Amino acid sequence: MTDISNEQYKISQEPYYRAVGREVELYDAAYARRMPMMLKGPTGCGKSRFVEYMAWKLGRPLITVACNEDMTASDLVGRFLLDKDGTKWQDGPLTTAARIGAICYLDEVVEARQDTTVVIHPLTDHRRTLPLDKKGELVHAHPDFQLVISYNPGYQSLMKDLKESTKQRFGALNFDYPEAELESEIVARETGVDSEIASKLVQIAHRARNLKGHGLDEGISTRLLVYAGELINEGVDPAYACQMTMVTPLTDDPDMRETLEAAVETFFVS
Ligand SMILES: Nc1ncnc2c1ncn2[C@@H]1O[C@H](COP(=O)(O)OP(=O)(O)O)[C@@H](O)[C@H]1O
Ligand SMILES: [Mg+2]
Numbered sequence: 001m002t003d004i005s006n007e008q009y010k011i012s013q014e015p016y017y018r019a020v021g022r023e024v025e026l027y028d029a030a031y032a033r034r035m036p037m038m039l040k041g042p043t044g045c046g047k048s049r050f051v052e053y054m055a056w057k058l059g060r061p062l063i064t065v066a067c068n069e070d071m072t073a074s075d076l077v078g079r080f081l082l083d084k085d086g087t088k089w090q091d092g093p094l095t096t097a098a099r100i101g102a103i104c105y106l107d108e109v110v111e112a113r114q115d116t117t118v119v120i121h122p123l124t125d126h127r128r129t130l131p132l133d134k135k136g137e138l139v140h141a142h143p144d145f146q147l148v149i150s151y152n153p154g155y156q157s158l159m160k161d162l163k164e165s166t167k168q169r170f171g172a173l174n175f176d177y178p179e180a181e182l183e184s185e186i187v188a189r190e191t192g193v194d195s196e197i198a199s200k201l202v203q204i205a206h207r208a209r210n211l212k213g214h215g216l217d218e219g220i221s222t223r224l225l226v227y228a229g230e231l232i233n234e235g236v237d238p239a240y241a242c243q244m245t246m247v248t249p250l251t252d253d254p255d256m257r258e259t260l261e262a263a264v265e266t267f268f269v270s
Contacts, residue, residue: 006100009061017046017053018186020178027054030171036124036147038167041175044221046186047150050175051105060144061102063093067112073119076106077132089135098123098130101142109149110160117166123147124169154218177222180206186222191229197238200267201225204246207263215256220246239270 030037031054039047048064055062065076078092097104109117122129128141149170151162177183180202188198202225209219224245231241242264251257 006061006102009063009100009102010059011052011056011062014056015049015052016189017049018178018182018189020046020175020182023050023173023175024054024057026173028058031058031146034128034143034146036170037149038170038172039148039150039175040153040172041150042154042177042218042221043152044223045175045177046222047175048105048107051103051148055103058103060146061097061100062105063097063102064105064107065093066107067109067116069111069113071112071116073116074134076116077119077130078135080134089132094120094123095130095132095139097147098139098141098145101144103146103148106147106149108152110151110162114163114166117162120147121166121169177205177209177219183222183225187225187229190226192233193229197232198225198229200238201228201242201246204242204263204267207266208246208250208260211256211259215253215259216250218250220250224249237270238268239264242268 027037027050039050041047051064052062074092076092076094078090078095080087081090082088091099094104094106096102106112106120119130122131123141123145124147128145130139130141131137132139151172178186180199183205184195184198184202187193187201188195191198193201205220205225208216212219227245228238228241231244232238236244243261247257247260247264250260
């Protein structure tokens with residue numbers, strides 16, 4: 001039974017991940033101790049791709065949970081469900097991961113309410129246990145289980161931040177948009193556009209990233225550059241592709257839009 005669930009979460013093909021620093025060896029060391037890890041960085045800079053790559057490299061199944069503010073502890077841990085034969089317990093993703101020895105990735109964990117987040121506490125210290133209170137079971141985590149969370153420091157506010165007692169249970173790695181040459185390489189490799197186009201997309205992104213805090217909450221992510229490259233590769237005129245992926249999604253402010261459009265026009269004329 002364990003094998004079936006295990007297979008379902010295994011990553012069979014090597015995900016493309018271009019290392020930007022020493023993160024692979026550092027994560028390897030953290031995993032060797034099953035240390036809970038926090039990946040910090042802006043949206044779309046490669047955190048999820050990195051976890052997928054590490055899970056593949058370590059040969060561990062990966063269970064990802066996109067966190068949101070409506071999420072309850074039961075959504076993570078599990079609940080009793082009613083079916084024709086009565087009530088049946090169903091493990092939540094965190095419980096499944098703890099049982100099968102998966103890497104459990106809680107994406108954007110700050111989004112979850114703090115009373116939800118505390119269920120991970122006993123899993124992230126020497127106990128490595130998960131109490132299923134409603135079921136009256138104490139799950140002992142599989143020796144290969146590891147918890148990973150992502151955290152976007154840009155979103156944090158007093159109302160929405162991790163408790164100190166949660167934060168201090170994790171080792172952390174910083175992520176950011178890769179430097180220009182590397183990012184061009186990633187965009188070209190991910191989309192099939194040539195290096196000249198990839199490099200132009202990255203230069204537009206750099207201009208927009210300078211606007212962060214001056215009208216833009218976040219800069220243009222690597223993810224959006226990949227979107228732009230994909231559209232260009234589909235035959236879309238580059239200026240339109242940039243408009244669709246690097247201008248329109250980011251802002252509704254007319255001045256800001258004009259500024260971004262001007263940045264695009266410097267490199268691609270429509
Ligand atoms: N170092 C990298 N190696 C390969 N692809 C990357 C890298 N960084 C970013 N990407 C690309 O950017 C996209 C968004 O990255 P993702 O991991 O989903 O971001 P995050 O989880 O940080 O929001 C990926 O789908 C991939 O195409
Ligand atoms: Mg992600």
